[in-house]
Amino acid sequence: MTNSIAEIEDAACIFIIGSNTSACHPLIARRVFRAKEKGAKLIVADPRNIQLSLFADVAVNQRLGSDVALLNGMMHLILKNGWEAKEYIANRTEGFEELRESLEAYTPERVRKITGVSPGDLERMSELYGTRKPGALLYAMGITQHSTGVDNVKAICNLAMLTGNVGVASGGVNPLRGQNNVQGACDMGGLPNVFTGYQPVTSPEANAKFSQAWDRPLSDKPGLTIPDMVKAIDAGKLKALYVVGENPKLSDPDMNHLRHAMKKLDLLIVQDIFLSETAQGADVVLAAAATAEKEGTFTNTERRCLRLNKAVEPAGGSLPDWEIICRLATAMGYPLNYDNPKEIFQEISGLTPSYAGMSYDRLGLDGIQWPCPAADHPGTRFLHKDKFTRGLGKLHVVQYQDPAELPDAEYPYFLTTGRMFAHYHTGTMTRVSPALDREQPTGYVEINAADAGRLSVREGDMLVISSLRGRIEAPAKITPAVLPGNLFLPIHFGENPTNVLTNSEALDPLAKIPEFKVGKARVEKLVP
C-alpha cells in the first residue's frame, strides 16, 4: 500500500475494485465502514455482488477480465468533464498527452459493450472518484490474477495520478496483500531477480555488496519464477525443489500438469507445519514450528514491520524455520550460525536501506513502516509525498485486451475463483481449526438461480465443473452473488481443487501471475 490502513477512514471517496474486503481483510473493511460513517462515498466494482456492494454509493458488476476498459472509461469521462488534477499532472507526472489520446476511444458506449457497465453508472463513479479528494483506491487479487495483471495495475495508477491522489494522506494506490507476510517475503528478496529491499541481482554494486557480506561470489543471472520452475521441472532442467511453508499442489495453476511435472524431480524437500498435499509427495519433510512458537517479524500490507513473540514451545520435535535453514546450510558446507532471530534482523537492516533504521528494540508493539532509513527516522505513513521513486510519475498507455479465455459454445460459462471468510489459502491452517471448520466445512460452486433453474439444479446438488484442463465436482450454492453465466469457486478445498481447472499457460507476460480470475467452463448436474 502506498498509504496506511488507518488513513482509509479519512478518505472522502473510496474505490474498491477486485477486492472482497469484508470477507478477506475484515479489519481493513472496518476502516471503510468508519469512512462511510464520516461521510465518504464508496464505489465498488466487482464481477460478483460482494457484501460491500450493498453499502456502496455506486456498485457495478464489470464483466470478468474487463477492468482496463472500465478504468479507461472512467478516465475518459474524468478528462471530458475536466475533473483531472491539472496542476498535479503538470508538476508530478509525464506521458499525459499520449495517455489522453489513448483514452479518446474509451467512450461510455464502447465501455458498456466490453464491461456491461451502463453509461450512467460509469458517469457517477467517475464523478465521485474524480471530484471527491482524497480518494483511496483499494484492490487485491481480482486485479492482479489476470493475464493482463500488470496492465490492470498500470490503469489503476493512471487513474490515481490523473486525479492527484498519489502522495497524499488518505489517498493512494493500495493493494491489499493476501498472505500475512507476502510483503515481507518480497522485501526480503524471496524473488528471483532481487536481493533484500529490491536491490537487483544484476546490479554490479548490489551484487558486490551481498557477495562480500555473504562471503561467496553470487550469480548475477536472474532466476526462475514459480511458473518457469514448473516448466523447467517438466523439461528435466530443474532437478531439486526445496519448498518452505507453501502448498503448490493446491495453490499453483493446473494441478494435473504440476503433479505430473513434480514426479520428474530427483529431490523434493518440503518444510511445513502440516503434512500438506505437497509434503505427502516429498522425499524429505522438515517439521517446522508455527508462528506462535518462535520469534521474528512480519511486514504487513501497509509496510509495517511487526514483531512476533514466542508464546509456547514448538510442537513435538518441530524446529523454527530459521533454525532448520541454518542447519541445512551448515550441512551443505556453508555454515550459518545465529543465536536468535534478532541477530538475523541486524544483518538484514545492515544490508537493506529501507529497513536500515529498524531494530527489535525500536519496533516495539506498534512496528515501523518502511522506508525507515535511519535510527532516528519515524518510518513512512504514505509514499511518494513530494516525488516518485523515479522522479516524475509515469502515465502508461494501456489498451484493453481480452482475457486468455472467453466463454464459447462448448464452455459457455465464465469461471472465477476466490476466498471465503473463514478460510485461508489452501486451507491447511484453517480447516484443522474446529471453529473455522464449523463455520464453513465444505467447498461449493456459486451459480445464479437463472442458470440453476435451466439445469434443474437445487441447492446442494452435486455439479461437475469442467475446463480444458480437467474436471471437479462441487455442491451447488445458488446465489445472486454471481451473475447469470458466471461461476465462482473458493480455492481452499483439496477435495474440489479449483487448480485442476485453472490455466497455467495464461500468465501475465511481465509478472508471470496466472489468470486465476477468468476462465471458461462447463457445468452439468452430476448423474450418479
Next chain:
Amino acid sequence: MYKLVPSVCSYCGTGCGVLFEVLDGRILGTLPLKTHPVNEGKLCIKGWNLHEYVNSFMRLQAPRVRINGRLHQVTWDRAIQFAADRLKKVIAEHGPDSVGVLASAKITNEENYLLQKFARAAVGTNNVDHCARL
C-alpha cells in the same frame, strides 16, 4: 502459569495485533490487542481462532524421510544430512541452477532472508520465488 503474549495474526496481510492467552505452556485463546495501531482491539473470525491451528493434532511432530517409498520419522541429524547429501549430489551433477527454492509468504522476514541467502550463497542460484502471485 498463566501469561499473555503479544504477537501478530498470521491469517492475512492486515497484520492485526493479538494477545495469546497461555496457560501452562498451551495457548488457550487469542484476544485482540486494544492498543494496536492496525486493529484497535478488534479481530475477525479467523483471528479469534488463530491458536486452533497451532494446537492441532495434525501438526508435524518430527522430520520424515522417504525410505522404500514411504515417509518415516527420523532424527533431525539424519533428515538434515539426507537432504544436504541429496542436494549436493544434484548440484554436483546438474549445477546450482538445477535447484529451486520456494520461499514463503507465511514465514518471518528473518526466515525469508535466510532462505534467499541459502539459495544464493549456499546453493549458488537465484531460483528463489514465493507465492506472491498465487
